[in-house]
Amino acid sequence: MISIQVPGKLMLAGEWAILEVGNPCIVMAVDKYVAANVEEASEITISAKDLGFENLEAEFNGKELKFKKELSEEEKEKLVMAKNAVETSLRYLKESGVGLKKFSVSTKSEITSITLKDG
DSSP states (O other), X not given: OEEEEEEEEEEEEOTTGGGSTTOOOXXXXXXXXXXXXXXXXXXXXXXXXXXXXXXXXXEEOSSOEEESSOOOHHHHHHHHHHHHHHHHHHHHHHHTTOOOOOEEEEEEEOOOOOOOTTO
16 A cells, blocks of 8 residues: 655745746645555545545546546536546556556545634
């Protein structure tokens, strides 16, 4: 199994400036984390309990990750970053000549939103 945990980040200044080459940004790590575990499995599955997904089965056709279950537009939106990350990784491995195996990936993140007094 491969496990990783990374802190969140807070852009203190310059968050829009970095969209142009050569501009600085001041960034600080925050005490909120995202963790991921990947392990070999009999099927490709994605679990992100904080997003409401557990053992969501998928297939990779060499180009695209296709979920076996029909997803709502809201579910697709929640999964867009994870789906793109998995597809990019699998395409890279395939193009590099690495034999692909089925796997299970699970993520966990801490709630990072706040509510202000005025809503």
